[in-house]
Amino acid sequence: MKPFVLLPARTLSEAAREAARPNTALKAGGVDLLDRMKEGLDSPERVVSISHIPGHDRIELGPPARIGALSTLARISSHPDVKRVYPALAAAAEGAATPQIRNMATLGGNLCQRPRCWYYRLAEFDCRKKGGRECFALEGENRFHAIFETDVCCCVHPSATAVALLAYGGRLETVSPKGKRTIPIEDFFVRPTKDPTREHSLQPGEIIETVVIPAPVEGSRSVYTKLKEKESFDWPLVEACVNLTVSGGAVRDARVILGSVAPIPRRAKEAEAILIGAKPSAAVAAKAAEAAVSSATPLSQNAFKVRLARVVLERTLREAMA
Amino acid sequence: MSKEKLRLGFAGRFEEKEVTLAENDPAPWDPGHKFSLLGSRVARLDGKAKVTGKARYSIDVVLPGMLYGKMLRSPHPAAIVKSVDLSAAQRMPGVKAALSIIQPGEKVRFAGQEVAAVAADTSERAIDAIGAIRVVYEPTTFVVDLEEAKKPEAPLVLQPRAEKKSGDPYAAELGGKGLPRKGNVQGPRTFEKGNTEEGFRQSDVIVEGTYVTQVQTHTALETHGVVARWEGDELTVWASTQGIFSVRDELAAVLNVPASKVHVITEYMGGGFGAKFGARVEGVTAAKLARAAGAPVKLFLDRKEEHLATGNRPSSVQWIKAGATKDGKLTALHLVVHGTGGTNGGTGTSGPLKNIYACDNVKTVEYDVFTNAGPSAAMRAPGHPQGSFALEATMDELARKLGLDPLELRLKNDPSEVRREEFRIGAEKIGWKTRDERRRTKDPAIRRGIGTGAAVWYNTGGTGPKASVTIHRDGSAEVVHGVQDLGTGARTMVGIVAAEELHLPLERVAVKIGDTHLPYGPASGGSTTTPSSAPTIRAAAYQAKQKVAEVLAKGWGVSPSEVVFSDGVFSVHGDADKRLAWKQACAKLPEEGVSATAARAENHPDAWKRFTAGAQFAEVEVDTETGLVRVVKVVAVHDCGLVVNALTTESQVQGGVIQGVSYALYENRILDRSTGRMVNPNVEQYKIVGARDVPEIEAILVPVWDGVNSTHSVGIGEPATVPTAGAIANAVSHAIGARIRRLPITPEAVLEALEEAGSKGGVA
Secondary structure: OOOOEEEEOOOHHHHHHHHOOOOEEEEOOOHHHHHHHHHOOOOOOEEEEOOOOOOOOOEEOOOOEEEEOOOEHHHHHHOHHHHHHOHHHHHHHHOOOOHHHHHHOEHHHHHHOOOOOHHHHOOOOOEHHHOOOEOHHHHOOOOOOOOOOOOOOOOOOOOHHHHHHHHHOOEEEEEEOOEEEEEEHHHOEOOOOOOOOOOEOOOOOOEEEEEEEOOOOOOEEEEEEEEOOOOOOOOOOEEEEEEEEEEOOEEEEEEEEEEOOOOOOEEOHHHHHHHOOOOOOHHHHHHHHHHHOOOOOOOOOOHHHHHHHHHHHHHHHHHHHO | OEEEEEEEEEOOEEEEEEEEEOOOOOOOOOOOOOOOOOOOOOOOOOHHHHHOOOOOOHHHOOOOOOEEEEEEEOOOOOEEEEEEEOHHHHOOOOEEEEEEOOOOOOEEOOOOOEEEEEEEOOHHHHHHHHHOOEEEEEEOOOOOOHHHHHOOOOOOOOOOHHHOOOOOOOHHHOOOOOOOEEOOEEEEEEEEEOOHHHHHHHOOEEEEEEEEEOOEEOOOOOOOEEEEEEEOOEEEEEEOOOOHHHHHHHHHHHHOOOHHHEEEEOOOOOOOOOOOOOOHHHHHHHHHHHHHHOOOEEEEOOHHHHHHHOOEEOOEEEEEEEEEOOOOOEEEEEEEEEEOEOOEOOOOOOHHHHHOOOOOOEEEEEEEEOOOOOOOOOOOOOOHHHHHHHHHHHHHHHHHHHOOOHHHHHHHHOOOHHHHHHHHHHHHHHOHHHOOOOOEOOOOOEEEEEEEEEEEEEOOOOOOOEEEEEEOOOOOEEEEOEOOOOOOOHHHHHHHHHHHHHOOOHHHEEEEOOEOOOOEOOOOOOOOHHHHHHHHHHHHHHHHHHHHHHHHHHHHOOOHHHEEEEOOEEEEOOEEEEEEEHHHHHHOOOOOOEEEEEEOOOOOOOOOOOEEEEEEEEEEEEEOOOOOEEEEEEEEEEEOEOOOOHHHHHHHHHHHHHHHHHHHHOOOOOEOOOOOOEOOOOOOOOOOOOHHHOOEEEEEEEOEEOOOOOOOEOOOOOHHHOOHHHHHHHHHHHHHOOOOOEOOOOHHHHHHHHHHHHHOOOOO
């Protein structure tokens, strides 16, 4: 690890100003950043620390709900209001990593963390995510990789909370030297086709301050499910999150998200089209899940993930309909 | 030498046998003997030190002026090293020494092989400095896949023997002396008993199948490494090792110093599983760096290096054919196995097949396939978990074809009386009888299954070890013995045996181990530690006690043989005046107390010899839609001879099961096909079972009094992990009605098995 200067910021605006300078990294929980620095993937000269800045870990129910970006995953997953009103977000936060990591990891950091692709994570592979010319996973060891959008870089997006926030239609309020702005969560993610070296659209010095989630609509139900090989400390093979609004015996609105299947959390519009207007039933759930994976383009070693995504989504839909 | 009639056997099945005992060695205990301490559940002597962080492991050693060593490793799986330029590294701030491990012209044979090393004043500076070493490689073609490596046109991983160059650090370990080698394929090692062709002719049913297992790395919590300090021409090394004396001897030989001037210490150790014998590259390098820098050097590997270069359990591709008569008697077993241990051999898996079930006609043919991958090392029951997985699957396949209960088939063919009893105990505990009705659950996607497997290990332990016991005038005792404690509880075992023989509470016995200045102790491997050490300790304590008796006899004016010791009291039969409790007796000792040094006696040739037996049962839950497997429960029934400490023995059995679950479901070293590099050299993507994935484990110990040594001790470290993966695979197969033929049992492996079974006419 290269020597660096640690700058504890007093306010988010100060942090934003510092972070806008070249060769500067932002550190909240530091869970992912330190791993990357140790492996030499990131070698910042300055690290701006924000975890201690007060006032940014508040959870207010609203409506709309406002969650400070410095709230830890542990706090979000155990917060009674979040569990009651936004159960999918609580579940996503709860299933991540380990208790120790959840005590340190923040919501903002969880959204901004880099992917777990093993080629990206090892310094000796100069992959596209690091500005190199090759995606080693395309022809290499790709069991855990993407089954959608596999043309440029086939890593999967690592954030579980992003999957839930996409299902809720959340938005991000940010601070930067240019001022404040609001980013709809849909616009937060960057596809590798646009730029494989980044996963989000934040500008230099831009910091997520608050995550805003609209109040649930009457009759809506949200469920998040992840499938992991191990129960202790493992990344999901696939995730599914659905936010269904049922009234008058029919699905009025549906947001269906698949996680860990593509370089960004994937909204399964094919499934949503089948669900909206339909009467909730096991058959509809099966049909929607089938449609959600119909355009998958798995790699040489991960065809099984297509099936897992279908099964997990079908189960998640059935639970949301029950 | 004397002969004594002993009652030997187990659980009510004892028989009398006349056994020849060594001079001055105590007779093995009778099954009716009432122990004061031995066999009970005794907390580790060092448990508190460990959980409070007070225990100083070798990796924790910090010395004044100590430097940090770091090795540079080859990024190429195969290359000729053209040059190594250390000059830029030597000029880096804080760097005190740098050296080449590979010389120009030599080859590297796997990605991760050691090339050069530095020592600097901080570990960060050492890491920076290895980045400044300039190495010119000429990459050559390589092969990391076993099937590819078998092909005649495959790149040659090892040089033909004649071309082997001296100084090549791996030349010495390129195993398989005297075996033929063709391309990358070495062997076969063959074993033949009876006539398998004839055996298959006699059979009514035949099954055959190919079973594939992955490469598993040892992943001990404490990584490999040493702290090395020179004082003049004397070297002291704190090592994380399973064999302090083998570290001493290797360092002495390689560095050309007398063994008498090398001192190795392992006070506490964080696991080894077979990969920590000898000084190894990192130990030798640290000692050389320390000598060059004139300062102590600490060189411990990081987790990535651990995965790449410190050993592993080889992979295997095992073809098995088995025949049996219609009533279930095995008539022939035939195994052909290819395995890769990277640049190392020793990949055979025939142990279980040759030694568990009785069969008159057996043939095993074993080949090592060399690949450009990190070399294998002995790992907890080398060859056995792989072999057991294939053998036990074959037994289940036979049972299915014969229409027999798999357990009944095993009982019919198992020659071990102890294991048949273990099978019966385990079957009862797991509820074997109802296993078929429990397959279906309320959730139609979830199936339950129960499977079983057997373990065999070899009743080992032998001469070499020595121990000294001193009895002080205050009645306390001290035992010194150069064994190291891997974390198994060896320190506590030493104390218990001495305390038992002297009839003392454990607190009155001081134990010193883990130091080559102490009497020679065994290396901890092959499950031989306790059977080697325990009888040695007992003999030393026994002889020291005899010396107390001699002092008393002199005072009482009787012959020492008239003084008996029982329940902590010395007495002379029929003379109420000649009677002293331990403490009063010891008060009669001279100021220096009494001491005895004893050597481990030979194993008794006429004792009740057997292979160590184990049987395990696993219950699993399988999601047939996702292929996910959860192990619900494992019942592990093991013969551990006479148990010294029930608590740590059960703990070892649990550890073996946990490692077996991890091997069955998760662990897998993955090498990138196109670059030959390991892509998961961490504990995130190299998946190891975690707390929430560990099943309920019921460890049941079956004591056996075999009379082979004075304490009836056998080891448990290895057998405990042998049958777990096989039992789990059989449980999964039972649950889904489809055969699992490869490890790890990933979701896709289960889904493929289901598909294969489905295409063959559906799943029951």
